[in-house]
Amino acid sequence: MKVQIISDEQQKMARYAKALGHPVRVYVMQLLGSQHCCYSGDLSEELPIAKSTLSQHLKELKDAGLLQGEIEAPRIKYCVNKENWAEAQQLFKGFFKI
Amino acid sequence: MKVQIISDEQQKMARYAKALGHPVRVYVMQLLGSQHCCYSGDLSEELPIAKSTLSQHLKELKDAGLLQGEIEAPRIKYCVNKENWAEAQQLFKGFFKI
DNA sequence: AAAATAGTTCGTATTTTTGCGAACAACGAA
DNA sequence: TTCGTTGTTCGCAAAAATACGAACTATTTT
Numbered sequence: 001m002k003v004q005i006i007s008d009e010q011q012k013m014a015r016y017a018k019a020l021g022h023p024v025r026v027y028v029m030q031l032l033g034s035q036h037c038c039y040s041g042d043l044s045e046e047l048p049i050a051k052s053t054l055s056q057h058l059k060e061l062k063d064a065g066l067l068q069g070e071i072e073a074p075r076i077k078y079c080v081n082k083e084n085w086a087e088a089q090q091l092f093k094g095f096f097k098i
Numbered sequence: 099m100k101v102q103i104i105s106d107e108q109q110k111m112a113r114y115a116k117a118l119g120h121p122v123r124v125y126v127m128q129l130l131g132s133q134h135c136c137y138s139g140d141l142s143e144e145l146p147i148a149k150s151t152l153s154q155h156l157k158e159l160k161d162a163g164l165l166q167g168e169i170e171a172p173r174i175k176y177c178v179n180k181e182n183w184a185e186a187q188q189l190f191k192g193f194f195k196i
Numbered sequence: 197a198a199a200a201t202a203g204t205t206c207g208t209a210t211t212t213t214t215g216c217g218a219a220c221a222a223c224g225a226a
Numbered sequence: 227t228t229c230g231t232t233g234t235t236c237g238c239a240a241a242a243a244t245a246c247g248a249a250c251t252a253t254t255t256t
Binding site for chain 1: 217222
């Protein structure tokens with residue numbers, strides 16, 4: 001068995017791709033692309049899923065590094081993590097040779 | 099519950115992203131980006147996974163529409179599905195440049 | 197016809213993902 | 227302090243993803 005055939009970049013690509021591998025998460029990121037920040041409640045009103053489910057999707061995006069949450073009591077403001085977003089952008093750009 | 103909040107495009111995006119949500123599949127698609135076609139055996143030699151597992155990954159990529167297989171007995175030649183690849187390209191391009 | 201080659205499919209096991217409602221935590225407002 | 231608002235976490239269940247080896251299919255070679 002060979003060592004590290006798969007590069008770090010490919011690992012990262014896969015990680016970001018996986019995070020975007022659900023319609024709800026694509027929706028959220030796309031919304032944030034247009035308005036930069038939002039609240040869970042805003043999304044909850046739009047999307048036909050339980051808020052606990054939405055919370056999990058947001059957590060996934062956060063764990064993947066695409067989002068970051070900021071407390072703005074009593075709500076939480078979700079914003080794009082610009083640094084990682086730019087990284088993902090670059091990775092996909094390279095991948096698709098855009 | 100509201101109807102169809104999530105667009106077809108977003109569904110497609112998620113579908114492609116999901117297919118790319120594993121390092122092995124990223125590796126395969128990237129390889130094919132550089133050489134257009136390959137055989138399962140070529141990959142099997144490189145990658146530290148069972149050939150049955152590889153076969154499943156290839157099937158996933160095929161099911162997502164990113165690959166297509168062509169019989170070239172006794173092997174199978176895997177090539178990029180250009181049409182769908184272009185679609186994915188466009189979707190991601192739009193997604194990231196917002 | 198028998199053996200080798202290339203891959204897929206089957207059966208199985210483990211882990212991860214998805215989803216929900218109920219319970220909980222944190223804070224601001226009454 | 228009690229209540230309402232906002233969102234997370236918990237407990238659970240069902241489904242899907244990941245991975246392997248063994249068995250199988252199809253073709254080519256010997």
